[in-house]
Amino acid sequence: MNFKNAAEAAASYIIEQRRWFHQHPELSWQEYHTTDKIAEELTAMGYEVQRFEGKTGCCALLRGGKAAEGCKTVALRADIDALPVEEKTCLPFASENDGVMHACGHDGHISMLLGAAKMLMDSKDELYGNVKLIFQAAEETCHGAEYYVDAGVLDGVDAIMGQHIWGTMESPYMSFQAGRRMASCDNFTIKVDGASTHGTTPHLGADALMGAASILMNLQTFVSRNNNPLNPLVVTVGEMHAGQRFNIIANHAEMYGTVRTFDPKFRLEIEANLRRIVENTAAALGLTASVSYEYFCSPIINDDDQLTDIARKAAVSLYGEEALADLPMMMSSEDFSYFADKVPSVFGFIGSRNEAAGLTASNHNDRYSVDESCLHRGAAMYAQFAADFLEANA
Amino acid sequence: MDIKSIAAKYESYVIEMRRHFHAHPEVSLHEVETGKRIREELTKMGVEWRDCGTGNGVLATIRGAKPGKTILLRGDMDGLAVNEETGAEYASQNPGVMHACGHDCHTAMMLTAAQILKDMKDELCGTVVLAYQPAEEVAVGAKDMIADGALDGVDGCFGIHVWADVESGKVSLEAGPRMAAADQFMIRVKGKGSHGAAPHQGLDAAVAVAAMVANLQTIVSREIDPAQPAVVTVGRLEAGTRWNVVAEYGSVEGTARCFNADVQEHLKSSIERIMKATAESYRVQAEMEWITLVPPTINDAHMSDLAAGAARKVMGEDAPVLSEKTSGGEDFAYFMEKVPGAIALLGIRNEACGATWPQHSGHFCVDESALLKGAMLYAQMAADFNAE
Secondary structure (H helix, E strand, C coil): CCCHHHHHHHHHHHHHHHHHHHHCCCCCCCCHHHHHHHHHHHHHHCCCEEEECCEEEEEEEEECCCCCCCCCEEEEEEECCCECCCCCCCCCCCCCCCCCECCCCHHHHHHHHHHHHHHHHHCHHHCCCEEEEEEECCHHHCCHHHHHHHCCCCCCCCEEEEEEEEEEEECCCEECCCEEEECCCEEEEEEEECECEECCCHHHCECHHHHHHHHHHHHHHHHHHHCCCCCCEEEEEEEEEECCCCCEECCEEEEEEEEEECCHHHHHHHHHHHHHHHHHHHHHCCCEEEEEEEECCCCEEECCHHHHHHHHHHHHHHHCHHHECCCCCECCCCCCHHHHCCCCEEEEEEEEEEHHHCECCCCCCCCCCCCCHHHHHHHHHHHHHHHHHHHHCC | CCHHHHHHCCHHHHHHHHHHHHHCCCECCCCHHHHHHHHHHHHHHCCEEEECCCCCCEEEEEECCEEEEEEEEEEECCEECCCCCCCCCCCCCCCCCECCCCHHHHHHHHHHHHHHHHHCHHHCEEEEEEEEECCCCCCCHHHHHHHCCCCCCCCEEEEEEEEEEEECCCEECCCEEEECEEEEEEEEEECECEECCCHHHCECHHHHHHHHHHHHHHHHHHHCCCCCCEEEEEEEEEECCCCCEECCEEEEEEEEEECCHHHHHHHHHHHHHHHHHHHHHCCCEEEEEEEEEECCEEECHHHHHHHHHHHHHHHCCCCEECCCCECCCCCCHHHHHHCCEEEEEEEEEEHHHCECCCCCCCCCCCCCHHHHHHHHHHHHHHHHHHHC
C-alpha cells in the first residue's frame, strides 16, 4: 500500500481544512469550535467520534479489514490549539479571533491528520490492525496530553506516532531521526522576600531586587560551572518582577524560568542545585527565598529503533531517499512526551519553510505560515506509517 | 598483501620499543634522546628520514613501488611532568617525568608501522610519510613540523592516540568533532590603589576582576547554542597586594574550549567584549592577551570511514566502537586543518592487567597487546588510502 497518490488526490481537501482552522484559532482548552469541526469532518468520513466530557479534543478508532485476533493498534496524534499571538501574515484566511493565531502550525497538524483519516478510511480493508486518531488540545500548556493519557486514550494502543511541521526546515524535506529530538521542560518560580524602606535609606531594609539580580547571575554558574559541557542544558529566567516604585527598596521579587535538558537522570538532579544557589544567595544578602519547581514534559527521544525505521522507510517509499533531511536536536519541548512515556513512539518533523515563496518565519512568529504542499506529504506520512506499522506487526 | 602476517614478527619489537621509551621519558621540547633513538631505529631498518620540527622531530619517508597518493602518519613522542607511580620494571628512569599520556606507545607503534611498510614496499602504492612529532603537550610540535614542510605533497593524514576510555582491542573512529579547540587568555586590569578605608579615592581592580569572572559565565549559559559544547574557565585570579589597600592591579587567566571553529571565534570575541565593557563600567583599564593553542580536532567523514575499514581488516569486524568526544585538545588538529584526516582513539583499557587509570595519572598504564594492533592500523590505513 502506498499513499502517495491518495495524498495528492486529498491535497485540496487538506488545504481547505487547514485554512478553515487557521481562520478560527482557539487557545488551549478553549478549542470548542475546533473540536466540533474535527468531529463533524470525522463523522462525515464514517468515524465514530469519542469526545471528552467538559474538555476539548477528540479521538476516533478505525478497525482494519485484515485485523486478526491479537492485532496491533497504532495511534496517530495531532495537537489542535493556537497561541495568544496577534497575526500579521495578511493571509486571506488570517485569524478572525483577535490576538489568537495558529502560529505554531497546529492548524496544519489537524488538517494532516484529517487527510490521513480520509485515506485510511478509504483503504481500511487492507489494514492489518487498528488506527487510533488522537486530536489533542492544549499542547502549548506543556501538559495537555497528560489529561488524555489519564483518560485512558492509550488503553490498547501499542505504538504512537506524532509529527510537527517545522518553520526552519525547508519543504519538501522531512526528518525522522533516532535519538534526542526535543528537550524536557520543567518550570520554576522563585520568590524573594526582604524588607522595604525608603530608597534613600537602604541600610534600614533588605533589598529583594538586588537579591533577585544576584540570584540570576549566580544561576548562570549552574550551566557554566556545574554542568558537563557535553550535556546540553538551558536555564532561562524569562520573567522577573521586583519592587513597587523607584524610591522604595523592594521587599519582594519574583522570577519565572524554565529548564531544558535531555538526560532523564540528570534532569532530576537540577532542582536541588537551583535551590542551593537560590537559597544561599538570598541568605548571603540577608533575604529569604523560596523555589517552586514543576515537572512538565519529558524529553522527546526516538529510542525505539523499529518505529524510527518504519517511519524512515515510509518516508523513503513515499518520496525517495532525498526526502529525509537532518534536523539538529532542539531545546524546545513537546507534550507528545506524555504519550511517549507510556507507549513506544516516534516523532518527526515536516519542513514547512519555502524561501522562494517568502515563507521563512519560524514557529511562534506572528508571520509564520507554511508551504501548504507540505501538508499532504505530512498526511501521507501519518497514513503510510500506520499501515506499515500494522503490516510489520501483523 | 597481508599486513597481519608481516606484523606478527614485530610483536616483541613493538613492546621492546614501548618499554624503552617508557623508561626514558623526556618533557616537551627536550626529546633529544627520544629523537636520537628514533633516528637510529629508522637507519637500522633502512628507512630514509630527515630532521623536522623543533630540532627533535623526525620525518621518515617510505616510497611504494606502485603509483598512488601520499599519506602522513603521525605519532607524538613527548612525556609529561608527572611522577610515575606504576612500579613497573620499565618505569621511568627520569624522576618527575613520565609517559603518562601514552606517547611512548605512539612512538613504538610508528616505528613498528615503518617496519611493516618497508617490508611491503613492493606492493605499496604511493608514499608514506611518518611524522615522529615532538612537543605535543605544549601544542608546538605539529605547527613546527608543518612549517618545516612535513605536509608538502601530502594528500591526507592519520594519527592514533591510545585511549584509556576504550577497551583494548577496540578503536573509536567516529567522524566529526573528537577533541576540543583550546585557547588560553590572560586579562590584566589596572585600577588605582588607595587606602582600604577610603575606597572612593581609588579604582578597585579586585572588584572589577570579580565582576568580569561573574559576567564571563553568561557566555556559556546565555550566548552559545546549548547543543554546542563550550567551556570558559578562569583558573587563576590575582588582585592587590595587601588586605588594607584597594587593589591597583588585578589579573585573570583562563582557557576556552569548544568543538567548532565558529564557536571558537565567538568565545574569543565575547570574552574580549565582556572584559572591555566590564572594565569600562568599573572605570578601570583592561587588556587581554590571547593564545590560540589548538583548533578543534574534527575527523573527516571519508577518512573516518576508510580508517574504520582498515580497523576491521586488522583488528576484526567488531573493532570499531563509539566513544564520547573529549574536551582535551590535540595539536594533530593543525595537520587536519591542512589536509583531510582522522585520529583514532585506540583502546588500551583492560581491567585484567590493571589498565584502568586515566590519562595523565601517575598510575597510567596500557594493555600492551593493543600496540601491535595500532601499528597494523597505521600500516593498513596508509596502504588503503594511498591505493584509492
